[in-house]
Amino acid sequence: MNPDFNKTSMRQIMAVGLAAGTWLGLSAFAVAQGDAKPVEHPATYTADQADRGETAYKRYCVECHGDDLRGGLLGGAPLRGQSFESKYVEGPASSLFEVMSETMPPDAPGRFSASGYADMMAYILKRNGFAEGAPLPSDVDALYDLTIIK
Template identity: 65%
Template sequence: MSSIICGPIARCVLALSLAGCAVLIPAAAASAASEPTRIRLAQADAGMPATFSAEQADHGKELYDHQCTECHGSDLSGGLLGGPPLRGAGFAQKFFDGAPASGLFLFMSTLMPPNAPGRFSASAYADMMAYILKRNGFRAGAELPSDVDALDNLILKK
């Protein structure tokens, strides 16, 4: 697995390109000053496919409809304010095909919404992610966790 590892003093960022826009994601803070921060870039070594509960996706749809539709569209194909599509081949290429579920979750929870990144609870981001996964053809099952370490062990693969 490829990673970027940063020492306890260095600040790291991961640059992602989404619909032609470069975006910088701050690295998660290390749990202790002496531990390095790790950002996973490649596919998860192994893991169970990510699933979500139907209730979780329903709640995520409510949140999405109120918070995300203007930018990403009601059908997740891109909105009036220029937000990129959240479904389709381009989106899947960036976040799916065996990637750890933590990648999409961290992207959402550290950058969205652009005017107030991180403003929702971890469970609200997990619910919105569940809705996005549902709209991308993933199947329901066990609830999608809101813990990054747990999401690191799940892969986004249909």
């Protein structure tokens, strides 16, 4: 046998083996990643936020959404219960924040500061039994990274 032929053949065999091993490894990684549940960061709030939000809610929102957040005299959407949860639970916190800040109050959307909307959202989360914890951000981009989960 020719010694150069053996070196070349061995290099080719090693290259094919390396490529095959890499492909198998990446395939296994992709399958494992596809089966993995994405990491969820729960949307939480502080007691102070919820307290400020309650004050604002009672002043500006109670007529439409009710004392119990299940809908008021003026027909506002329920902010508690099955209807609320089917829209927002397990979704990004930004969804609820954007609806609030872009459409509420109906006669003056965007009337409140971002922190004011975050405070009212904290109150809504509290009344729905969500966990207290870190402050709820008032930045919509940061809220995209949080999930409304119990």
